[in-house]
Amino acid sequence: MLLPTAADAPEATNTAPTLKAVLWDMDGTLVDTEPYWIAAEIDLVTAHGGHWDEEKAMAMVGNALTTTAAILQDAGVQLSVREIIDHLSHSVIAGIRKALPWRPGARELLAELHGRGVRCALVTMSERNLASEVVKALDEEYFEFLITGDEVANGKPHPEPYLKAIERLRESDPSLTAADCAALEDSIPGVASAVASGVATIAIPHAVPLPEDSRHATWPTLAGMTYDDVTAALASHAASAGAAL
CATH class of the missing domain: 3.40.50.1000 (HAD superfamily/HAD-like)
Known part of the structure; x- marks a missing residue:
């Protein structure tokens, strides 16, 4: 419509x-803030030896963070759901403190x-x-x-x-x-x-x-x-x- x-x-x-x-x-x-989330996800998965890209990150836009964390675990991130959420959130907070578009x-x-x-x-x-x-x-x-x-x-x-x-x-x-x-x-x-x-x-x-x-x-x-x-x-x-x- x-x-x-x-x-x-x-x-x-x-x-x-x-x-x-x-x-x-x-x-x-x-x-x-989506660019901050995408960058944080790519950095985290890469640090754990997995592969993540912008296309995969875009597919999760709007999801609950628990859902996102579970998917990142499947991508190779060897952290708990809580640890993943905290890591992503802290990365995004650091970004918006520098510039909030x-x-x-x-x-x-x-x-x-x-x-x-x-x-x-x-x-x-x-x-x-x-x-x-x-x-x-x-x-x-x-x-x-x-x-x-x-x-x-x-x-x-x-x-x-x-x-x-x-x-x-x-x-x-x-x-x-x-x-x-x-x-x-x-x-x-x-x-x-x-x-x-x-x-x-x-x-x-x-x-x-x-x-x-x-x-x-x-x-x-x-x-x-x-x-x-x-x-x-x-x-x-x-x-x-x-x-x-």
């Missing part, structure tokens, strides 16, 4: 959803949503120590809370990370439902997780191409996108869900 814009939004009705929250993926959506338009959209009173949360498969480094680099406290990979039993593509975020949002607003939320994602597992949770999902392909799917919107970039565009995507999702009933 191609990008819905504010001009394409269905005419407002009394039952139109209200954009109350936007749930952000981190790696590849908010910041371009934001994805085009991400900081601008985040700032506008925050200014319009839309609640924002980070939903990432990176662990809290890494995610906190990224959040600390922001000028303001845009994110109300973080849902990280070490805090869920089932990582993406399972819907648990997004369902947990919705549950947290409902603690202070019991009227909020998945229909009031939009998710921004760049990976196949991440998009699958968000779609399965029931939120309006906006896919922004980056490191890997994403297949077309009527269950989510696809934007080529966040650059130039606004609150109105996210609201339009939410309305389009609601209209599609209503038509399916």
Whole structure:
């Protein structure tokens, strides 16, 4: 499904959803950390006498870190899952402390949503120590809370990370439902997780191409996108869900 814009939004009705929250993926959506992850994986596998390349690394973009660690073990890394996760995370943290490349338009959209009173949360498969480094680099406290990979039993593509975020949002607003939320994602597992949770999902392909799917919107970039565009995507999702009933 191609990008819905504010001009394409269905005419407002009394039952139109209200954009109350936007749930952000981190790696590849908010910041371009994928090159750091890929380099760390290649270095680690090579150090253990195995072979790893960018193509293999790209196939794992968006996976839970436990999944990635298990695959690296199969590639010859003779470390525990915990040791592999720690090694990769520390390598990426070292990289972002030197340079943190934001994805085009991400900081601008985040700032506008925050200014319009839309609640924002980070939903990432990176662990809290890494995610906190990224959040600390922001000028303001845009994110109300973080849902990280070490805090869920089932990582993406399972819907648990997004369902947990919705549950947290409902603690202070019991009227909020998945229909009031939009998710921004760049990976196949991440998009699958968000779609399965029931939120309006906006896919922004980056490191890997994403297949077309009527269950989510696809934007080529966040650059130039606004609150109105996210609201339009939410309305389009609601209209599609209503038509399916």
